[in-house]
Amino acid sequence: MKYNIAVLDGDGIGPEICAGAIKVLEKVAQKYGHEFAFSHYPIGGCAIDTFGDPLPQETIDGCLASDSVLLGAVGGYKWDNLPVDIRPEKGLLRIRKAMELYSNIRPAKLWKSLAKASPLKYELVKDGVEIIIVRELTGGIYFGERGSGTGDMGDFAWDTEKYSVKEIERITRIACELAVKRGKKLVSVDKANVLESSRLWRKTVHEYCAKNYPQIEVQDVLVDNMAMQIVKNPSQFDVVVTSNIFGDILSDEAAQVTGSIGMLASSSLGDTKRGLYEPIHGSAPDIAGRDIANPIATILAAAMMLRDSFDLVKEYAAIEIAIQKVLDEGYRTADIMEDGKTQVGCRKMAELIAEHI
Numbered sequence: 001m002k003y004n005i006a007v008l009d010g011d012g013i014g015p016e017i018c019a020g021a022i023k024v025l026e027k028v029a030q031k032y033g034h035e036f037a038f039s040h041y042p043i044g045g046c047a048i049d050t051f052g053d054p055l056p057q058e059t060i061d062g063c064l065a066s067d068s069v070l071l072g073a074v075g076g077y078k079w080d081n082l083p084v085d086i087r088p089e090k091g092l093l094r095i096r097k098a099m100e101l102y103s104n105i106r107p108a109k110l111w112k113s114l115a116k117a118s119p120l121k122y123e124l125v126k127d128g129v130e131i132i133i134v135r136e137l138t139g140g141i142y143f144g145e146r147g148s149g150t151g152d153m154g155d156f157a158w159d160t161e162k163y164s165v166k167e168i169e170r171i172t173r174i175a176c177e178l179a180v181k182r183g184k185k186l187v188s189v190d191k192a193n194v195l196e197s198s199r200l201w202r203k204t205v206h207e208y209c210a211k212n213y214p215q216i217e218v219q220d221v222l223v224d225n226m227a228m229q230i231v232k233n234p235s236q237f238d239v240v241v242t243s244n245i246f247g248d249i250l251s252d253e254a255a256q257v258t259g260s261i262g263m264l265a266s267s268s269l270g271d272t273k274r275g276l277y278e279p280i281h282g283s284a285p286d287i288a289g290r291d292i293a294n295p296i297a298t299i300l301a302a303a304m305m306l307r308d309s310f311d312l313v314k315e316y317a318a319i320e321i322a323i324q325k326v327l328d329e330g331y332r333t334a335d336i337m338e339d340g341k342t343q344v345g346c347r348k349m350a351e352l353i354a355e356h357i
């Protein structure tokens, strides 16, 4: 089969880590008889520099014409002081919206061989950690009405958190589909003791699950308590569904618990098979171009694309196993380096993984 993949390299380490993922995908293609055609499009800071726009129309068109999209990372110091509408991050928010990718799945998994990298005490993580955060991605406060003005207290600014039943139901469905394949338990995170939008969230999640997935046990956790529980007892969680802003914050926290943010990927999907796959870490401008970044998160993102957009389950597993083998052989990039292991650069890490496919 032939698949057209749009690659949005982005800024900072984006191009290096995408190159690593492409190397691995090429090996998969050769080994399993597929054809992957890669088309690169600009996004983020580099797109601002060339087109004055973090998401040029050609990028939107290219993504919509592709079978799926692989993204590196966007942003960097250089663009930090631009007005909010032409900042690199806006490119990311807009491509999610343009592709109608309302669900963002962020698995935070503690790799056995990297358990020591967790900043938590060993007793807290010894049973393994795999928290799958399902974050609503195209609604809530990141897309709500906003504005600013001047009043009695001087200048003010405001943003709004707004959710409709339909938006809550469709993200709940995605989370339930994952939960039925796993532990049949779903944690829904909100702030229903304060927010009206959270009360609707909670009511909708319960009604939707009771009607469509009665086998799933749903538990509500308030977001402040959730932030605490993630560091207190991370092994208690499996699938977690939450709003855009809470998911943004909690997924970084959960990622940090695994100690290896350079190893975590995410997928964003809507109602079609065309998704957007990216590492969950950022563009790391401080180490860009030095061949020291960890390409594994992006390689895993590419693997998720094979599984979730193209139904290539064997190929997904082959990549995961190859990564595990390379780690077992003691190879590490700088971010996950430990005594007695062999440090390699970004390019070499990708080559090693490709060789193990």
Ligand code: IPM
Pocket: 089, 090, 092, 093, 248
């Ligand atoms: C993320 C990032 C983005 C987000 C930013 C860059 C807009 O933090 O993917 O989590 O908040 O969604």
Ligand code: MN
Pocket: 248, 249, 252
């Ligand atoms: Mn974030």
